[in-house]
Amino acid sequence: MHRVEHVMGFPVSLRVEDVGVPGAAGDAVFAWLREVDERFSPFKAGSEVSRHGRGELSADELSADLVEVLGLCERYRVATGGAFDVRLPGRGFDPCAIVKGWSVQRAAELLRDAGARRFCLNAGGDVVAGGGPWRVGVRHPEIADRLCTVLELTDGAVATSARYERGDHIVDGRTGAPATGLLSVTVVAPTLTEADAVATAAFAMGAEGVGWAAGQDGCEVYAVDADRRVLRTPGFPVTGVGEGAAA
Template sequence: MRRVEHVMGFPVSVRIDDEGFPEAPVDDLFAWLREVDARFSPFRPDSEVSRLDRGEVLSPGPELREVLDLCEEYRIATGGAFDVRLPGRGLDPCAVVKGWSVQKGAELLSAAGARRFCLNAGGDVVAVGGPWRVGVRHPEHADRLCAVLDLTDRAVATSARYERGDHILDARTGRPATGLLSMTVVAPTLTEADTVATAAFALGAEGVRWAAAREHCEVFAVDAERRVLRSPGFPVVGTVAA
């Protein structure tokens, strides 16, 4: 089974290799992602996030609280480089919401009996079963890869400047993080892979060592000098020069 929908501002595709897998759990997956977009988007004035930021909601619901607790965990872990509450800006937990929500979507499929599937959300991937071959886009050439990974029951996420420019800020300075061209993290869940990749990118060059030191995380980074930095356990099966 294959399906692609545009949700939360990016394409989400799912491929399920289990013979005869029903449509209903896939419907539930995309319904969940649409619900997350409606509730947690800072770009929707009626979302829970926007209403909380304006003081119209005094206490977040349990799922938003879970997200905000993760945001605070990573703010502390990075010494303030990663922060979803920047001066002069509204509350924006998108850096955590994407990976967290897609991981929960993958868990919906697993609970429904899916045993071998690949869920790709704007280039961030949950690979269940396997092995799956996943390419990492070159940070400067859209038609090239800088690495190919071999994943089984793992997730991978990349933070970079090539799609949205200098959109990741170092909250310690309020300025764009420019020490890296791209940061790719492989972890057991997309919640962790996506958030660690963004937090490490916000830290800049020091983020490579920080991310690699986190338990169960493997990293592949290209820094501003175009040097490739890779942790020993990164599951790469092919690389090209950055």
């Protein structure tokens, strides 16, 4: 099975190499991601997230999914001393940094429930995979057609936060200013929920975020700082193919 669709504002590709996994499993993955886009987009006025942000929903009217997302948002806000914050003055309530990884991880669990063991689900460059090794390239933060490194992913996830797609979109919640100190940070973790949240939170923290991310359970980190130095934890599963400092 190999499918690509544009969902939640980015391309999502699914590859399943197991024999006998029904096509309905792929249908379920993309149906779930489209549902997430309708329910959790802060850019759609009628979404649950938008209604919650405007204070239109009471606590007992929130779905179990949104309650889970809110709990994750608060967990990372506290863990970063407020650097990661989905509620910023002038920006409203925007949990996208949590929702993307959380929803794609949930999609991967749908695949596993359907019997998939060797698969790769790539959502806009953030990947959750099983039954590898799969090779995943980490884009250079300043040169679009160049890789910093290539890693091997067997059963787990990898996510990158950087400025190259959306500019200064990650804000340090402690200052309200765009995050500085890092050009990109890539995190490998057991789930994409963790990898995506930790990568975004670390980027928001700036230079101190690398050490913070490395201290999170099960996380390995590859970062390029503002001085273009590569910082990598010893356990980061780099293959060496295509690796190079950001020069």
